[in-house]
Amino acid sequence: MLKEERHNAxxxxxxxxxxxxxxxxxxxxxVSDMTVRRDLMELSDEGRIVRFRGGAKTAxxxxxxxxICEPSHLERQLLHIEEKTHIAEIAATQVKEGDTIxxxxxxxxxxxxxxxxxxxxxxxxxxxxxxxxxxxxDIREVILIGGTYRYHSGTFMGPxxxxxxxxxxxxxxxIGVNGIQxxxxxxxxxxAGRLYQIAFERADRHFVLADWSKMDMRGFYSFYDLRPExxxxxxxxxxxxxxxxxxxSCRVLL
Numbered sequence: 167m168l169k170e171e172r173h174n175a176x177x178x179x180x181x182x183x184x185x186x187x188x189x190x191x192x193x194x195x196x197v198s199d200m201t202v203r204r205d206l207m208e209l210s211d212e213g214r215i216v217r218f219r220g221g222a223k224t225a226x227x228x229x230x231x232x233x234i235c236e237p238s239h240l241e242r243q244l245l246h247i248e249e250k251t252h253i254a255e256i257a258a259t260q261v262k263e264g265d266t267i268x269x270x271x272x273x274x275x276x277x278x279x280x281x282x283x284x285x286x287x288x289x290x291x292x293x294x295x296x297x298x299x300x301x302x303x304d305i306r307e308v309i310l311i312g313g314t315y316r317y318h319s320g321t322f323m324g325p326x327x328x329x330x331x332x333x334x335x336x337x338x339x340x341i342g343v344n345g346i347q348x349x350x351x352x353x354x355x356x357x358a359g360r361l362y363q364i365a366f367e368r369a370d371r372h373f374v375l376a377d378w379s380k381m382d383m384r385g386f387y388s389f390y391d392l393r394p395e396x397x398x399x400x401x402x403x404x405x406x407x408x409x410x411x412x413x414x415s416c417r418v419l420l
Contacts, residue, residue: 172205180215180224184383187221249377249401254278256399256419257340257375265337268365269296271321272342274375290334292327292361294320323357331364339369343376345383349392349415352385359389372396378404392416
């Protein structure tokens with residue numbers, strides 16, 4: 167990858183995520199930490215990003231920012247792994263034997279699926295990676311809903327997927343989001359938001375899995391406003407002020 171291409175990619179990562187670490191950039195671009203640090207120094211001197219110890223952030227206002235693009239499935243797998251693992255382990259403890267659950271197409275939800283208890287469950291998902299976790303068959307029944315396949319994220323979306331969910335009922339629904347701001351949940355695409363809105367309408371209990379980087383992040387489409395009975399599962403790195411604001415809207419586990 168040419169330097170100009172790396173620079174543009176780094177700027178887009180910062181715009182999409184708000185903040186990104188040197189290690190994350192190096193993993194995604196396949197270059198050394200030293201190369202990333204040199205790139206960040208040059209980009210900072212040009213005013214295109216803002217450097218901080220161990221990473222960089224968008225040059226725009228760090229709060230109230232908008233997520234303008236959705237990272238690929240592989241990129242999302244490499245981001246905030248420790249935080250996502252922490253969240254996933256908590257989420258898995260909320261599932262009990264005999265539950266019928268909906269699992270959305272999020273890398274954090276994927277990790278939660280890997281941690282599910284080995285007890286009889288019915289799992290419904292629009293995520294091909296999650297379906298593949300259980301494709302060999304065990305005591306957990308898994309249902310993959312159809313629809314328009316989005317290769318970029320490994321998910322099924324669109325009217326067929328929505329129609330499938332409208333006829334089902336769930337004890338619990340677990341989803342990931344691209345952003346949470348002022349008690350509202352955001353996704354990058356309308357069809358993803360619409361699908362998760364239906365999943366929540368058909369579920370008795372709602373769980374949102376979101377690490378610190380999703381807080382005060384505005385996406386393209388607002389699809390749901392948090393309620394006191396809803397639960398957001400996050401990690402201890404979330405900002406104290408953002409945590410206080412979140413607790414004013416819903417139940418929080420961390």
